Amino acid sequence: MTLRSTNPFENLLRLQRDLERSVGSPILGLGGPTAVFPPINVFNDRDGVVIRAEVPGFAADQIEISAENQSLVLKGERPADTHSKSGSYHRRERQHGSFARSLALPHGLDVVKASAECRDGLLTIRIPKSEATKPKQIPVSAAA
Amino acid sequence: MTQELERKDKQEVEGQEQISPGRYFVPAVDIWEDEDGLLLRLDMPGVDPEHVAVELNDDALSLEGQVTLADYEGLSPAYTEYNVGHFQRRFTVPNSGRFDRDQVHARLTNGVLEVTLPRSEAAKPRRIAVASA
Numbered sequence: 001m002t003l004r005s006t007n008p009f010e011n012l013l014r015l016q017r018d019l020e021r022s023v024g025s026p027i028l029g030l031g032g033p034t035a036v037f038p039p040i041n042v043f044n045d046r047d048g049v050v051i052r053a054e055v056p057g058f059a060a061d062q063i064e065i066s067a068e069n070q071s072l073v074l075k076g077e078r079p080a081d082t083h084s085k086s087g088s089y090h091r092r093e094r095q096h097g098s099f100a101r102s103l104a105l106p107h108g109l110d111v112v113k114a115s116a117e118c119r120d121g122l123l124t125i126r127i128p129k130s131e132a133t134k135p136k137q138i139p140v141s142a143a144a
Numbered sequence: 145m146t147q148e149l150e151r152k153d154k155q156e157v158e159g160q161e162q163i164s165p166g167r168y169f170v171p172a173v174d175i176w177e178d179e180d181g182l183l184l185r186l187d188m189p190g191v192d193p194e195h196v197a198v199e200l201n202d203d204a205l206s207l208e209g210q211v212t213l214a215d216y217e218g219l220s221p222a223y224t225e226y227n228v229g230h231f232q233r234r235f236t237v238p239n240s241g242r243f244d245r246d247q248v249h250a251r252l253t254n255g256v257l258e259v260t261l262p263r264s265e266a267a268k269p270r271r272i273a274v275a276s277a
Binding site for chain 1: 190
């Protein structure tokens with residue numbers, strides 16, 4: 001989506017509405033919402049596909065991404081917090097542990113050129129379209 | 145042996161109306177207390193350190209994080225498992241005079257907000273020597 005408006009509330013509303021509309025559209029071999037961690041959103045942009053996952057508490061080096069045979073595997077581990085002093089938890093809602101999730105990639109993506117970044121607990125993976133699927137101009141030569 | 149993470153659906157803030165429209169989500173929290181004070185950790189993925197507000201007014205502790213919308217520019221959603229919105233949570237800290245409100249400290253790392261409320265010197269536990277008769 002293009003966020004042209006200068007009103008940040010309008011932008012947030014539009015984003016939330018757009019996200020609501022595409023709940024569960026089956027692509028990437030994802031058959032609708034499942035309980036697999038982490039939650040993932042998939043976007044299209046000009047260059048290809050952008051996959052975003054919420055992984056709070058994970059540093060970039062605690063996440064491992066591998067691509068093989070048109071599938072993408074995400075793995076990670078968030079260790080439990082340790083405390084040096086004795087005390088107690090009033091509330092404990094945050095989870096710790098490990099995850100592994102795999103996604104089947106559609107054809108036409110160049111996995112070799114994929115890039116990933118983890119910032120503020122948000123993992124972003126960008127996979128560009130392969131050269132073969134990009135629109136191309138075919139020159140027409142005049143017959144001699 | 146590590147336990148496997150489960151995906152939990154994000155919960156929307158309910159029961160209090162916001163001035164501005166849009167959804168707010170409730171960040172998951174851990175609250176730990178030891179002799180040094182209170183330590184809160186809240187999951188706020190997508191919030192950068194510049195867009196967090198932590199306030200302690202009397203007994204009311206309010207925590208808010210704004211997500212960065214610029215990250216979504218030029219993207220059109222194809223498949224969605226979670227929605228995006230700001231985070232907000234409020235707690236009542238009973239007897240908050242136990243804590244040194246000038247020393248409340250907050251920091252955000254990898255989308256986790258960590259807030260410490262150190263116990264005030266007067267409220268720290270101390271050992272009382274028992275004199276023998």
